[in-house]
Amino acid sequence: MDIESIRKEALDNLKQIKNKEDLDLFKKDYLGKKGKIREFFSSIKDLPIEEKKTLGQKINQLASEIEEIFLLKEKNFNKEEKEEIDLTLPAKPTELGSLHPITQVKREMERIFQLMGFSVVEGPEIEDEWYNFDALNIPEGHPARDALSLGKTFYLKGGNLLRTQTSSAQVRYIEKMKPPIRIIVPGKVYRYEKTDASHETNFFHLEGLLVDENVSVANLKAVLKKFLEEFFKREVDIRLRPSYFPFTEPSFEVDMLCTVCDGKGCSACKRTGWVEILGSGIVHPNVIKNGGLDPKKYKGFAFGLSIDRPTMMNYKINDIRLFHSGNLNFLKQF
């Protein structure tokens, strides 16, 4: 037999193989110790050396060719065997992820403000000094930069910074929109903090801004009270305490009657009966002006609240650092 006919015969045989036994038989017939390839080698052993060499090489080539196809076929058989599907087996359980608790709370807050006619918008996390500070009536050297922890700024190359407050979006939208403006800006803010159970270098704020004619503190109070009642799903008492923010005048710290002790005083409210919940005020005329509007005609109120803190209150989370820990045991609870 010559090489060509052995090749042809072998390939034909391989094609017809239907089961494991055929496959084993083929292996024995061609590649085994007494197989056709070996037989061929023995048949040329008495030929002159040169002839033996060239023929030998050809037989070797043929042997690897057949072996290669054989192995491929064998692999496919094994795979088929393994992949046999048992339709009676129950399906593998799919692991469902869940939304991060901050996302859940953020969405709930957005839902409530949307019901009151506010649009949810975004501002850039990489800001410049103008929108983060100057436009908000906080010029360089202003003591409020430090007093409000706004001095703990991460500066970037090229004069930009990571926003320290979502208030930085205020003037961007006053410029862009026509009153009445009703927006909330939820998002990440960054501060160079020493981290502990209640301090993180990045956390979430939600900014609110309303600009229109005839805006009053009563409007602000009503919107905030309604929001808190929807959010905590209960009646809520709030009080406005005089405070100071450069971008609002007058400015208020808003406290909520402690929901744990109903104002009697407990450890959650540090025995005061009240829990500080957000900062707010009537938009400073300079801010309205910096947005290109006439402060004689337009007024506004603004507020800013942490998303992290109410999330911690809601779910009784005692360490803010858990939020960015990536700890699945923590995250799987939500």
Ligand code: DAH
């Ligand atoms: N940006 C302030 C902060 O980071 C929060 C704030 C206070 C926002 C008063 C406001 C406001 O819009 O009117 O602490």
